[in-house]
Amino acid sequence: MIKYIILLLLSFGQLYAQESESWYTQGNFKPKARIEFTISNSLNFDRENCPVTITREQFPMIDLHEMWVTVVDPDLPPFEGPSEELLRLQGGHQLRAETNGHAIYHQMDDLDKDGIWDELFFQVDIPANSEKRIFIYLGENIRGWNKHYTHANIGSYCRHQMPFWESENIGWKIWFANSIDVYAKRKPVLMSNQLYMENLDGYAVSAHNHDWGSDIQSVANSFGGGANCLFEFPDQPDSVSMPRYTPTKLAAVPKSYWNAGQVSDTRYAYEVVANGPIRSIIKIKAFNWDTGNGFYEYEQYYTVYAKQSYCTSKIVYTTLLPHATDVKMGYGFRKKKEEELFEQKDGMVVSGGPEIIKDPENIDDRKEYKVDFVGTGLIVREEYQPEYQFVEDYKGNHAFRINKSIDNSFELLLASAWSEGVVYNNKKDFMKYMEKTKLEYNSPLQVRFDQVQEKMK
Numbered sequence: 001m002i003k004y005i006i007l008l009l010l011s012f013g014q015l016y017a018q019e020s021e022s023w024y025t026q027g028n029f030k031p032k033a034r035i036e037f038t039i040s041n042s043l044n045f046d047r048e049n050c051p052v053t054i055t056r057e058q059f060p061m062i063d064l065h066e067m068w069v070t071v072v073d074p075d076l077p078p079f080e081g082p083s084e085e086l087l088r089l090q091g092g093h094q095l096r097a098e099t100n101g102h103a104i105y106h107q108m109d110d111l112d113k114d115g116i117w118d119e120l121f122f123q124v125d126i127p128a129n130s131e132k133r134i135f136i137y138l139g140e141n142i143r144g145w146n147k148h149y150t151h152a153n154i155g156s157y158c159r160h161q162m163p164f165w166e167s168e169n170i171g172w173k174i175w176f177a178n179s180i181d182v183y184a185k186r187k188p189v190l191m192s193n194q195l196y197m198e199n200l201d202g203y204a205v206s207a208h209n210h211d212w213g214s215d216i217q218s219v220a221n222s223f224g225g226g227a228n229c230l231f232e233f234p235d236q237p238d239s240v241s242m243p244r245y246t247p248t249k250l251a252a253v254p255k256s257y258w259n260a261g262q263v264s265d266t267r268y269a270y271e272v273v274a275n276g277p278i279r280s281i282i283k284i285k286a287f288n289w290d291t292g293n294g295f296y297e298y299e300q301y302y303t304v305y306a307k308q309s310y311c312t313s314k315i316v317y318t319t320l321l322p323h324a325t326d327v328k329m330g331y332g333f334r335k336k337k338e339e340e341l342f343e344q345k346d347g348m349v350v351s352g353g354p355e356i357i358k359d360p361e362n363i364d365d366r367k368e369y370k371v372d373f374v375g376t377g378l379i380v381r382e383e384y385q386p387e388y389q390f391v392e393d394y395k396g397n398h399a400f401r402i403n404k405s406i407d408n409s410f411e412l413l414l415a416s417a418w419s420e421g422v423v424y425n426n427k428k429d430f431m432k433y434m435e436k437t438k439l440e441y442n443s444p445l446q447v448r449f450d451q452v453q454e455k456m457k
Contacts, residue, residue, distance in 0.1 A: 021453075022074075022099075022100040023100060023455055024070075024072045024074070024098065024099065024100045024101045024103075024135065024137055025098065025099045025100070026070075026079075026095065026096050026097070026098045026099075026103065026141070026143065027096030027097060027143065028096075029070070029096075029139065029141045029143065031070070031137040031138060031139040031141075031455070032138075032139065032454060032455045033137075033138045033139070033452065033453065033454050033455070034135045034136060034137045034138060034452070034453050034455075035059065035060065035135070035136040035138070035449070035451075035452050035453075036133060036134075036135055036136075036449075036450040036451050036452075036453060037054065037133070037134045037135075037136065037447055037448065037449055037450060038131050038132070038133055038134075038447075038448045038450055039052060039124060039126060039131065039132045039133075039134060039445050039446070039447055039448075040130075040131050040132075040445065040446040040447075040448070041126045041127070041128065041129065041130055041131075041132075041445060042129070042443055042446070043128060043129070043439055043440065043443055044128050044129055045128050045436070045439075046125070046126070046127050046128050047125065047126050047128075047440060047445070048125045048307075049123045049124075049125065049305070049306060049307040049308060050123060050124055050125070050126060050440065050445055051121065051123055051279070051305055051444070051445070052121065052122050052123065052124055052134075052445055052447060053119050053120070053121050053447075054119065054120045054121075054447055055118065055119055055120075056116070056117060056118055056119070056120075058447065058449055059120075059449075060449065060452050062116075064117075064138070066108050066117065067140055067141065067142055068138055068139060068140055068141070069106070069108065069120070069136055069137075069138070070103050070136070070137040070138075070139075070141045070144075071103065071104050071106040071120070071122050071134065071135075071136055071137075072100075072101040072102065072103055072104070072134070072135045072136075072137055073101055073102055073104050073124065073132075073134060074100060074101035074133060074134075074135060075101070075132070076101060076102035076104070077102060078097070078098035078099055078100065078101060078102050079095055079096075079097060079098045079102060079103075080097060081096055081097030081098075082094050082095065082096070090145060092142075092143075093142055093143050093144070093145060094143060094145065095143050095144045095145070096143060101135070103144055104122055104123075104124070105122060105123075105146050105147075105149075105277055105278050105306075106120060106121060106122035106278070107120075107121050107122075107146075107274065107276070107277060107278060107279065108120050108121075109121060109273070109274040109279075109281070111273060111274075111281075113273075120136075121278065121279055122134075122278065123278055123305070123306060123307070124445075126445070133450075146276075146277040147277060148190065148275075148276035148277040149167065149168055149190075149276065149277060149278055149306030149307060150165070150166065150167050150168075150190070150275075150276045150277070150278060150279055150280040150304050150305065150306055151164070151165070151166050151190045151192055151193065151275065151276060151280055152164065152165040152166075152272055152273075152274070152275050152276075152280035152281060152282045152304065153192070153193065153196070153272055153275065154270045154271075154272060154282075155192075155193075155195070155196025155197065156196065156199075157173070157175075157195065157196045157199060158199060161270060162174055162175060162196070162270075163270045163272075163282045163284065163302075164192040164195065164196060164282075165192075165280050165281075165282045165302050165303075165304045165311060166183075166190060166191075166192045166280075166304060167304050167305060167306060167307070167308055167309065167311075168185065168188035168189055168190060168306075168307070169184070169185060169188060169308070169309045169417075169421060169422075169423060170182065170183070170184055170185070170309045170310075170311075170415075170416045170417070170421075171183045171184075171185070171191075171192050172225060172226075172302065172304070172311060172414070173192070173195075174284070175219065176219055176224065176244060176258070177243065177244040177258065177259060177266070177268055178227050178228060178242065178243050178244055178268070178284075178286065179219050179222065179223055179224035179225075179226070179227040179242075179244070180217070180219075180224050180225035180226040180227065180333075180414075181202070181215060181217050181219055181224060181225060182215070182216050182217035182224075182225035182376070182416045183195075183202055183205075183213060183214065183215045183216060183217075184213045184214065184216045184374075184416065184417070184418040184420070184421055185211060185212060185213040185421060186206075186210060186211050186212070186213045186420050186421065186422075187211040187422060188422065189211050189212065191205075191209070191211075191212045194208070194209075194212070201359065202214065202215035203215050203357060203358060203359040204359070213418075213420065213421070214357050214369075215357070216355060216357060216371070216374050216416070216418050217334070217374075217376075217416075218334065218337070218355075218360065219334070220360065220395060221245075221394055221395065222334040222394045222395035222396070222397060223242075223332045223333050223334050223391075223394060223397040223399070224333065224334055225333055225334070225376060225414065225416065226313075226331065226332075226333045226376075226378070226414045227242065227331070227332065227333070227397075228243075228298070228300065228315055228329070228330065228331050229241060229242050229330045229331065229332065229391075229399065230291065230294070230296065230322075230327055230328070230329060230330060231327065231328040231329075231330050231389070231401050232291060232293045232294060232322065232324065232327050233293075233324075234326050237389060237401075238389060238390065238391050238392055238393070239393070240330060240332075240391050240393070240394075240399070241291040241293070241294075242394070243259075243266045243286050243289045243296075244258065244259050244266065246259065246260075246265055246266055246289065246290055246291060246292070247290070247291075247292045263288075265288065265290075266286055266287070266288055266289040266290075267286070267287050267288055268284060268285065268286050268287075269284070269285045269287070270282065270283070270284055270285075271283040271284075271285075273301065277306070278305065278306040279303055279304065279305050279306065280303070280304050281301055281302070281303045281304075282301070282302045283299065283300070283301050284299070284300040284301075284302070285297075285298070285299050285300075286298050286299075286300070293322065293323050293324070294320075294321055294322035294323050294324075294327060295319065295321045296317060296319055296320060296321070296322075297317070297318050297319035298315055298316060298317045298318060298319075299315075299316045299318060300313060300314070300315045300316075301313060301314045309415050309416060309417055309423060309424055309433065310377075310413050310414060310415035310416075310437060311413070311414055312411065312412065312413045312414075312441075313331075313411065313412050313413075313414065314409060314410075314411045315329065315331070315409060315410060315411075315412075316407075316408060316409040317329065317405075317408040317409065318408075320408050328401045328402055328403065329401075329402040329405055329410060330389070330399050330400060330401050330402060331378065331380065331399065331400055331402075331410075331412050332378070332389075332391060332397045332398055332399025332400065333351070333376050333378055333397060333398060333399075333414070334376075334394075334395055334396065334397050334398075335351050335390075335395075335396045335397060335398055336351045336352055336353040336355065336374065336375075336376070337353070337355070337356075338353040338354045338355070339351050339352070339353045340352065340353040340354070340427070341353060341375060341427045341430075341431065343431060343434075344388050344398070346382060346386075346438075347379055347380040347381065347382050347384075347386040347400065347438075347442075348377065348378070348379045348380075348434060348435075348438045349377070349378050349388060349398045349400070350375065350376070350377040350378075350430070350431060350434050351375070351376055351377075351398055352373055352374065352375030352376070352427055352430060353373065353374070354370055354371065354372055354373065354374075355370070355371050355373075355374035355418075356368045356369070356370050357369045357370070357371060371418055371419050371420060372419040372426075373417075373418060373419035373425065373426055373427060373430075374416070374417075374418045374419070375415075375416065375417045375418070375424070375427070375430040376414070376415070376416050377413075377414070377415040377416075377430070377434040377437075378398065378400070378412060378413070378414055378415075379412065379413040379415075379434070379437065379438050379441050379442075380400045380402070380410065380411075380412045380413075381410075381411050381412070381441065381442055382442050383404070383406070384402050384403070384404050384405060384406070384410045384411070385402070385403035385404040386400040386401070386402060386403070387400060387401040387402075387403055388400055388401075389401050400412075413437065413441050415430075415433065415434060415437060417429075417430045417433070
């Protein structure tokens with residue numbers, strides 16, 4: 001196989017011999033070919049656990065099996081090798097002793113589900129205003145267990161299908177069709193599988209395991225922890241349309257938190273696109289959304305990342321048929337009830353304050369539990385020319401109107417934190433995280449293909 005790859009590269013004139021540089025090895029894995037990429041950080045601060053995406057089109061060859069790709073950071077210290085005890089426990093697929101760098105977690109995701117990977121994804125630490133080399137070593141390598149730091153799935157939760165996506169710090173789920181619930185952890189842990197498999201009350205889940213934390217977002221008929229909307233009336237700038245609130249002709253289904261029937265009203269379909277180890281993606285499709293002032297359908301992707309307290313989302317309107325022409329896409333989240341932190345600048349808005357944690361049903365005499373701080377932040381990339389808008393209806397929500405969508409789509413980032421977590425657990429630290437993340441989100445790392453190398457000795 002490796003001879004085939006080398007011959008293929010030679011035919012395209014893309015192979016460059018390298019003898020002087022040190023090559024990575026791992027046990028008896030001693031690759032003979034590698035691809036060199038350069039990653040650039042244009043910001044004046046160090047970036048940690050920063051996402052890197054290399055599309056299949058950026059590779060000099062595209063016919064690569066997952067087990068033939070090993071991503072190596074040459075600046076990281078090599079693994080010294082497993083103990084005898086660990087090797088016996090983990091078996092033949094355990095990572096072995098390395099030289100000249102360290103293999104990093106990565107994943108090759110098939111986004112369009114055609115059986116061919118579309119993106120190579122990993123995360124790096126990179127100093128301010130610098131470039132960093134990454135090597136993709138080619139050759140069969142079956143070793144390396146990958147711990148999962150993110151999770152995404154669709155579960156039957158309290159009698160209806162719901163998508164979940166989480167990092168170890170923060171999780172998100174959709175109870176009311178398109179408005180997000182947020183749950184936070186006291187210690188870094190993945191636990192949403194326990195939520196939906198055992199059908200545990202999110203407000204009482206810490207009774208099962210204190211580290212699992214709690215639901216921290218009140219939703220009801222609001223935007224909750226995040227929801228997409230449309231601004232359909234330019235003469236009423238704070239008026240919004242939401243997919244779960246539509247005119248209904250069914251007398252038996254009054255306007256409520258839910259949509260009406262799945263044939264007569266907006267309906268939704270969920271799909272797991274990727275499930276770890278370091279990023280997980282949920283896809284949501286909404287059909288048959290008739291606001292009375294237009295007809296719409298969209299696809300939405302929520303992506304969560306290892307070691308981060310944010311998720312990103314891309315919303316693509318596949319059908320956009322307004323009755324009027326000046327309809328703008330939008331997105332927002334519920335203002336904190338006791339808002340003490342409010343910051344809005346350009347395409348970022350942050351809201352935070354104390355929060356009462358209690359099941360909203362009020363079915364028993366459980367006491368309210370008040371935490372000192374819950375924060376939510378929303379960032380829309382500047383290229384979409386976001387315009388801040390406070391929406392008084394639906395419990396009061398901070399939102400952005402999108403003035404320049406691209407191919408009927410736009411992208412955003414959502415972050416959350418609470419005072420009982422291990423990171424960003426106060427107003428000052430959360431605000432710093434949001435300001436740093438805003439800069440990173442608007443200046444993603446740049447990736448450049450350099451060369452393919454053959455080891456000569």
